[in-house]
Amino acid sequence: MDETSEDRADALFHALSDRTRRDILRRVLSGEHSVTALAASYDMSFAAVQKHVAVLERAGLLTKRRNGREQLASGDVEAVRSVASMLDELEDVWRGRVARIDALLTEEN
Known part of the structure; x- marks a missing residue:
């Protein structure tokens, strides 16, 4: 991964690290x-929810649009797929490491 990809991964995983943001994302993925x-x-102030939405928006996990006085949020399915892809890559790396450890242990016996 290059630096830009790493920065994007940091933003995505930071956004997803919070329970409230994950819940907001689930809601907006099902519809605007x-x-x-x-x-x-949520049992928090409107401003606090706005901040959570802003973190998700900066990470590219949701988009907002204005409709009169309302701000409407919708989830970006492709961004969520990119997170899944990153996790798949990490899983492949770790599965390879475990396989190498297993091979080393088998050789020693």
Whole structure:
């Protein structure tokens, strides 16, 4: 991965590291929601929910658009797929390492 890819991975995983942001993402992946409606679902201030939405937006996991006075958020399925792809790559690396350890242990016996 180059530096830009690493920065993108950092932003994605930082955004997904918070339970509330993961829940917001699940909601907006199922359909467009106003930020006001999202905020009503949580026991926190509207401003706090806005900040969570902003983190997800900066990471590219959701997009916002204006509809009159409302801000509507929708999830980006392709961004979520890129996270899954990154995790698959990491899994392949670790599976390869485990296989090499197994081979070494087999050789020694």
